Amino acid sequence: MNSAIVTTTTGRAPVPNEGHLLAALRDLMPRRATPLNLDEALQIAERQAGRLRRELGLHSTPALPTSIVGALPFVRVTHEPQLPAPGLLLGTDLGWVIALNAEDIHARQRFTTLHELKHLLDDPFVTGAQLDPLAERVCNHFAACALMPRGLIKRDWGNRIQHPATLAKRYAVSLQAMTIRLRTIGLVTPLRRGDRPDLNAAELRQLATKLRRAWQPPAGSVPITEAS
Numbered sequence: 001m002n003s004a005i006v007t008t009t010t011g012r013a014p015v016p017n018e019g020h021l022l023a024a025l026r027d028l029m030p031r032r033a034t035p036l037n038l039d040e041a042l043q044i045a046e047r048q049a050g051r052l053r054r055e056l057g058l059h060s061t062p063a064l065p066t067s068i069v070g071a072l073p074f075v076r077v078t079h080e081p082q083l084p085a086p087g088l089l090l091g092t093d094l095g096w097v098i099a100l101n102a103e104d105i106h107a108r109q110r111f112t113t114l115h116e117l118k119h120l121l122d123d124p125f126v127t128g129a130q131l132d133p134l135a136e137r138v139c140n141h142f143a144a145c146a147l148m149p150r151g152l153i154k155r156d157w158g159n160r161i162q163h164p165a166t167l168a169k170r171y172a173v174s175l176q177a178m179t180i181r182l183r184t185i186g187l188v189t190p191l192r193r194g195d196r197p198d199l200n201a202a203e204l205r206q207l208a209t210k211l212r213r214a215w216q217p218p219a220g221s222v223p224i225t226e227a228s
């Protein structure tokens, strides 16, 4: 996501009121000198997202009420028209501010809230450039895991709630975000290349069977064999 972190002073802004939740989530980061590789960072992001839901007592609610983020003691959330990015995290001497682009659709603002929260969590561990594409991926993964927990999605899937559009509505996320999440969890087989239609697993299997016929020789043709 094309968002930015801004601090009002050089170095990290002093942030008071960093509560128990913040400490609990940051404690899931390993204390070590060597940087995390991408897989580790993604796994930790998923663990933090699960912990966030548990700490908030919302581990079994499909649509996480993201407004709860603005009620946390260490951060305020504002909605700004014409923000030059989906979201922005600002460290001020009073505390953190997450600014959301008020013109984005609701589902995107919800995703951006969690994305920026992950930047906030990671702030003490960030040393290098601020617009790190891997960090953006990790923040997106955190948001996806917080909004669409693996366990809940799998339970729904088992209960035959499998259509991506239905699930997107249930979790109040965009269809694109849900489609990516279903592929990440492994419930939907990714097509290898090209367009990815909005189909559930059964529909996708049916289509794949039909398209596979393109490789079958027409009836009556002589099969090509390798020279012996």
Ligand SMILES: [Zn+2]
Pocket (backbone or CB within 6 Å): 001, 002, 003, 004, 115, 119, 135, 136, 139
């Ligand atoms: Zn970001």
